[in-house]
Amino acid sequence: MDFFHTIFSVMYQFGDAFAFLVISCAGLAVIFGMMGIINLAHGEFIMCGAYVTSAAGRAGLPLPLAILCGALAAAIVGIVVERLVIRHLYQRPLDSIIATWGISLIATQGVLILLGPTMAGVGTPLGSMALGERSYSIYRLVLFATSIGLLGSLYLLFYRTRFGVISRATIQKPAMARALGVDTRRVYGLTFGLGAGLAGLAGGLYAPTMTMVPTMGATFIVESFVTVVVGGADIFVGAAPAAAVLAIIRASLTAWYGHLFGQIGLLVAVIIVIRVMPGGLSGFLKRFQK
Amino acid sequence: MGRGPSFWVAMAALVLAASCYPAFSDPYTIGNAAYFMVWTFMAMGLGIVWGYCGVLSFGQTAFFGLAGYAYGVVSINLGAAFGLTWLALVLSVTIGGAFALLIGYFMFYGRIKGVFIGIVTLSVTLVLETFMAQTAGPNWRIGDARLNGFNGMSGMPPLTVPWPGGDIVLYSGTALYFVLLVMVVVCYLGLRMLLNAPFGNVLVAIRENPERAEMLGYDIRLYQTLAFGLGGALAALSGTLYTAWGQYITPSSMGLTAAALPIVWVAVGGRRDITATLLGSILVIAGFQTLTIYGSQYALIVMGALLVFTVLVTPDGLISTAMHWIGSTLRRTKR
Numbered sequence: 001m002d003f004f005h006t007i008f009s010v011m012y013q014f015g016d017a018f019a020f021l022v023i024s025c026a027g028l029a030v031i032f033g034m035m036g037i038i039n040l041a042h043g044e045f046i047m048c049g050a051y052v053t054s055a056a057g058r059a060g061l062p063l064p065l066a067i068l069c070g071a072l073a074a075a076i077v078g079i080v081v082e083r084l085v086i087r088h089l090y091q092r093p094l095d096s097i098i099a100t101w102g103i104s105l106i107a108t109q110g111v112l113i114l115l116g117p118t119m120a121g122v123g124t125p126l127g128s129m130a131l132g133e134r135s136y137s138i139y140r141l142v143l144f145a146t147s148i149g150l151l152g153s154l155y156l157l158f159y160r161t162r163f164g165v166i167s168r169a170t171i172q173k174p175a176m177a178r179a180l181g182v183d184t185r186r187v188y189g190l191t192f193g194l195g196a197g198l199a200g201l202a203g204g205l206y207a208p209t210m211t212m213v214p215t216m217g218a219t220f221i222v223e224s225f226v227t228v229v230v231g232g233a234d235i236f237v238g239a240a241p242a243a244a245v246l247a248i249i250r251a252s253l254t255a256w257y258g259h260l261f262g263q264i265g266l267l268v269a270v271i272i273v274i275r276v277m278p279g280g281l282s283g284f285l286k287r288f289q290k
Numbered sequence: 291m292g293r294g295p296s297f298w299v300a301m302a303a304l305v306l307a308a309s310c311y312p313a314f315s316d317p318y319t320i321g322n323a324a325y326f327m328v329w330t331f332m333a334m335g336l337g338i339v340w341g342y343c344g345v346l347s348f349g350q351t352a353f354f355g356l357a358g359y360a361y362g363v364v365s366i367n368l369g370a371a372f373g374l375t376w377l378a379l380v381l382s383v384t385i386g387g388a389f390a391l392l393i394g395y396f397m398f399y400g401r402i403k404g405v406f407i408g409i410v411t412l413s414v415t416l417v418l419e420t421f422m423a424q425t426a427g428p429n430w431r432i433g434d435a436r437l438n439g440f441n442g443m444s445g446m447p448p449l450t451v452p453w454p455g456g457d458i459v460l461y462s463g464t465a466l467y468f469v470l471l472v473m474v475v476v477c478y479l480g481l482r483m484l485l486n487a488p489f490g491n492v493l494v495a496i497r498e499n500p501e502r503a504e505m506l507g508y509d510i511r512l513y514q515t516l517a518f519g520l521g522g523a524l525a526a527l528s529g530t531l532y533t534a535w536g537q538y539i540t541p542s543s544m545g546l547t548a549a550a551l552p553i554v555w556v557a558v559g560g561r562r563d564i565t566a567t568l569l570g571s572i573l574v575i576a577g578f579q580t581l582t583i584y585g586s587q588y589a590l591i592v593m594g595a596l597l598v599f600t601v602l603v604t605p606d607g608l609i610s611t612a613m614h615w616i617g618s619t620l621r622r623t624k625r
Contacts, residue, residue: 032405036405038405038408038409085598085602088602089601089602092605093404093405094346094404094405094408095601095605096601097346097405097408098346098553098557098597098601099597099598099601099602101550101553101594101597102593102594102595102596102597102598102601103594103598104594105547105550105590105591105593105594105597106590106591106594106595106598108590109587109588109590109591109594110591112587113587113588113591215546218416218546221416221546222412222413222416222417225409225412225413226409226413228409229406229409229410229413263417263420264417264421267413267414267417270410270413271393271396271400271410276400
């Protein structure tokens, strides 16, 4: 029986890390993969989602609805930001990094001034279950299932709906899409909003497990960037397998040496991966498809 | 820029004005001016890496912090006698520069481009911050130097100049001001020469069109790595001087906010010319200092807004744009 417990513990650690990486990088990967824009305000969209979720949760909304509110709020903010700033910078991707960084500074400090250094959160729901000598949070298992569901629904959205076809066309050949009557500006705006909404969703999902501070976005940002770098531009053949690989590395290093070595291991993995395959995992896998 | 009599006249006038400045000012403002000059090395380094070579690095503070800690460890262990602090300075700048070369090697020989470089460098600096923040226990010590985790490291000696009849200790003040002024001028002239030489031209060629530069037979990976190493060494110099100036360094000097600041200075000041970078960053740092005194909470918001404004309206930077405007007006009046 002990053997089974060990296996479950390892699987649980892996699932936890995998869910965190997938959920926190999905928004970033959509915006980067679809638009080629690195959104350094990603962490602030996550923070926005988390704050709205907590506020809604404390106002009495059931948690799933509150999380949806958080995602929606972040998506709306994302569309506004795209219209005001990002829209002017599609020709200058490097400058768009700087601009989104400026937005992130404003957002972090603005929230600190308006709402104070910390905010009351909502408790982790669903309690925990005991197995062998250790206990496991059930909510973390729900998060793992959610991350799988998220990947599935993104796949359906991009490969089985009209919006997906139009957005992929806009990404691949913007001029041709425009000639065929696609409103590419609207597609870019919606895609950015979708990415921001996914970031908000990440914030909402992890809101019950974290302390609410204005700088909480920073806890996500390294992991999500690392996943996107290792994955490359495609979210399905890139980010998802990258998250799996990195989750194995992080779960095992964390289990043996502690949290810090998990993070350092991630960084070393990134540097090695990009030295070996410059296009990330998706570039590497695509070479085999040809 | 950097050639011809008008450049040297302007340069000499500026240096003269800067040398006379302490005679007309109180010690507090002189100390402040010295503090601004500490940061200019990092700004110039980023100017080379980003403005000239077209590589946007978010990780300059990684080299800054690493060198700051290295100075602390070396100088605490060696002590300040016989001007040994300068050996510590040289060692820590070398460590910072070597680390930058290593990271640069992996990035450029790995053919990482554009936005990915920003992400990798940002990750490096954030991981270093996390690492230093957890070195709190008594087991984290190198020789006599304790790293002290999140509280930061303190107690290292400031820079000292050995002098007959008692060493000159460079606390914040006029002596430090002049030493830093000399360093800034030497560093600026050196970079000016380097950038006017073929090396600088190749960097600009790579920025404008990497493929073309490669077709012309230049190993762009080598040039990019060298430029990145140089930028890292300059950031390391800033870190060392900062640590020696305040006798204090914390992990948060590598955090997200700290990493944003050099980008703000260089972007707002101007990055396409090392002169604009130097003057612009001094102005922006001074402005930021004033803001922090009069409304510390809002300083970061103003910075962020300034960054967004600069990117949207004057992509070349405020100082560069102003300099171009003045230049073209002068030319028109001459005619």
